[in-house]
Amino acid sequence: MVLCSCMSMTAQTKQEPFGPVPSENQLRWQDMEMYAFIHYSLNTYTDQEWGFGNEDPKLFNPSSLDCRQWARVCKQAGMRGIIFTAKHHCGFCMWPSAYTEYSVKNAPWKNGKGDVVRELADACREEGLKFAVYLSPWDRNHKDYGKPEYVTYFRNQLRELLTNYGEIFEVWFDGANGGDGWYGGANETRKIDRTTYYQWPETYKMIRELQPKCLIWNDGGDRGDLRWVGTEAGNVGETNWSLMPSKGDTPWHMLHYGVEDGDVWCPGETNTSIRPGWFYHETENDHVKSLSKLMDTYYKSVGRNSTLLLNFPIAPNGRIHPNDSLRGIAFKKMIDEVFVKGNVEFRVKNEELRTKSYDYSQGEKIPQQSNHSSSLLTLNFQSPTPVNRFLAEEDIALGQRVKKFKLEALVDGKWQPLKDALVEDGKDGLTTIGHRRIICFPTVTATQLRFTITDSKAEPIIKKLGVYLAPELTADIPDSGEKKSSALHIFFSSPTQMMIDWDQDQTFTTFRYLPPHNTKDGIITHYTLWGSTDWANWTKLASGEFSNIVNNPIWQTITFPATKLRILKLDADRLAEGTRMGYGDIEVK
Numbered sequence: 001m002v003l004c005s006c007m008s009m010t011a012q013t014k015q016e017p018f019g020p021v022p023s024e025n026q027l028r029w030q031d032m033e034m035y036a037f038i039h040y041s042l043n044t045y046t047d048q049e050w051g052f053g054n055e056d057p058k059l060f061n062p063s064s065l066d067c068r069q070w071a072r073v074c075k076q077a078g079m080r081g082i083i084f085t086a087k088h089h090c091g092f093c094m095w096p097s098a099y100t101e102y103s104v105k106n107a108p109w110k111n112g113k114g115d116v117v118r119e120l121a122d123a124c125r126e127e128g129l130k131f132a133v134y135l136s137p138w139d140r141n142h143k144d145y146g147k148p149e150y151v152t153y154f155r156n157q158l159r160e161l162l163t164n165y166g167e168i169f170e171v172w173f174d175g176a177n178g179g180d181g182w183y184g185g186a187n188e189t190r191k192i193d194r195t196t197y198y199q200w201p202e203t204y205k206m207i208r209e210l211q212p213k214c215l216i217w218n219d220g221g222d223r224g225d226l227r228w229v230g231t232e233a234g235n236v237g238e239t240n241w242s243l244m245p246s247k248g249d250t251p252w253h254m255l256h257y258g259v260e261d262g263d264v265w266c267p268g269e270t271n272t273s274i275r276p277g278w279f280y281h282e283t284e285n286d287h288v289k290s291l292s293k294l295m296d297t298y299y300k301s302v303g304r305n306s307t308l309l310l311n312f313p314i315a316p317n318g319r320i321h322p323n324d325s326l327r328g329i330a331f332k333k334m335i336d337e338v339f340v341k342g343n344v345e346f347r348v349k350n351e352e353l354r355t356k357s358y359d360y361s362q363g364e365k366i367p368q369q370s371n372h373s374s375s376l377l378t379l380n381f382q383s384p385t386p387v388n389r390f391l392a393e394e395d396i397a398l399g400q401r402v403k404k405f406k407l408e409a410l411v412d413g414k415w416q417p418l419k420d421a422l423v424e425d426g427k428d429g430l431t432t433i434g435h436r437r438i439i440c441f442p443t444v445t446a447t448q449l450r451f452t453i454t455d456s457k458a459e460p461i462i463k464k465l466g467v468y469l470a471p472e473l474t475a476d477i478p479d480s481g482e483k484k485s486s487a488l489h490i491f492f493s494s495p496t497q498m499m500i501d502w503d504q505d506q507t508f509t510t511f512r513y514l515p516p517h518n519t520k521d522g523i524i525t526h527y528t529l530w531g532s533t534d535w536a537n538w539t540k541l542a543s544g545e546f547s548n549i550v551n552n553p554i555w556q557t558i559t560f561p562a563t564k565l566r567i568l569k570l571d572a573d574r575l576a577e578g579t580r581m582g583y584g585d586i587e588v589k
């Protein structure tokens with residue numbers, strides 16, 4: 001392997017911006033590339049993803065909370081900042097808010113004198129990391145949620161966070177809005193109009209006055225500075241425009257792929273967790289994402305013109321679990337292995353500027369057509385060289401321009417097309433570039449690589465190219481010790497009731513449900529699980545809600561005391577959509 005630096009290309013003549021362009025804040029944010037989510041609240045101590053709002057503050061009493069450990073781990077994992085869940089849906093505040101008693105000031109931790117937000121903000125600055133806050137607009141604890149008075153309460157808390165903890169690089173407003181909750185003892189369901197209730201324009205104005213360098217992430221109906229990409233699985237579309245329409249509804253395809261002719265710059269932020277869930281669950285200690293899965297996430301987020309917001313949940317002792325920290329640090333080392341150690345030296349054939357931007361060719365001028373097609377660049381290697389990664393970056397300060405490109409390798413004297421191996425069958429994946437585009441393809445031993453922009457909105461301006469050889473990674477290892485659906489006798493006694501039976505009694509402790517993917521139809525959101533030994537007498541083992549399952553369709557785990565059973569019965573008490581329950585897989589321990 002030959003080490004080298006990537007080649008950068010910029011225009012020799014001044015270029016004018018084309019279409020919407022990023023603000024200075026958005027450019028600075030895009031350059032961060034990876035930063036961490038930290039999920040920590042009362043949910044950590046109740047083994048829930050979404051708290052109901054009635055959890056006892058006395059549960060919050062970590063034995064060795066260490067925000068400096070969080071910051072050190074995140075920095076070693078390649079994160080350049082941290083977004084902290086200052087208040088999740090349960091309403092419990094991780095700082096001593098003056099506007100509620102439901103906060104750390106009424107927890108045993110530090111005799112009510114603690115402030116997790118303060119400790120983390122200080123730790124971030126000590127480690128050279130940027131700091132940001134998540135504040136849930138939905139509050140299942142507050143008695144006034146759904147009324148105008150709550151909006152004032154919400155803004156007061158936001159003002160506390162934006163004025164007492166130094167510079168904030170982003171505020172994150174979760175899109176979950178309204179539903180059942182404790183609501184000060186009312187124990188009822190409350191609905192709001194997410195497009196009008198929070199009066200976002202006034203809130204945005206306050207944020208920009210208090211924190212002029214802060215970006216707004218919002219899935220609540222109003223266009224912020226950044227957008228959700230429509231999934232929590234850790235990927236954005238292989239086509240990804242940083243543009244959106246300034247007005248109107250936002251269907252899923254706009255979130256996932258952006259909008260080519262959008263009139264505002266609103267890039268995608270890809271959020272996912274290093275574990276299946278967002279909060280810590282002991283049962284997930286052996287389900288931390290593998291190195292190959294994390295690299296796949298990197299390629300499908302940072303490598304697709306997005307940033308990666310990677311979650312590290314905090315364990316009950318107040319620290320990031322070793323399994324998570326070790327995997328995160330290994331993730332950063334692997335990125336360096338590919339994009340530092342794996343650099344492959346190349347030179348551009350006939351290094352002569354052929355257009356105002358970057359158009360190098362093989363000696364002849366490439367005609368620039370009206371759609372700016374056929375801009376070509378050939379990269380030469382010193383000798384036949386194994387490669388499997390290609391990187392390109394546009395100068396997005398002047399707009400996002402490239403619509404389509406081709407990539408070819410000269411192997412044994414013949415040009416062969418390359419496609420992105422991480423896209424669906426039938427697509428080559430060679431579309432938009434933006435801030436950074438990484439193409440993964442099976443290793444080829446080539447003497448040349450040919451990069452051709454076949455279509456663009458305006459004259460392309462490419463500022464960086466890179467070619468790399470990444471080491472092979474083993475695939476994820478399936479979980480063991482569980483009986484999967486292929487080995488179970490499953491039948492349906494009704495469209496919303498599943499039965500699993502065995503030939504004889506066995507002792508069970510865990511039931512796991514994987515929802516169907518790529519559809520909301522049939523996803524179980526609320527359930528009841530029963531057990532029996534004789535088909536006549538049934539014991540209720542568990543009931544509840546699969547919180548956030550529609551946005552994060554991952555394995556859901558139901559645990560119950562060890563029970564001798566012959567039959568399990570799962571009732572779908574509520575479905576996300578449709579009338580018939582669906583599943584991707586079932587596991588029983």
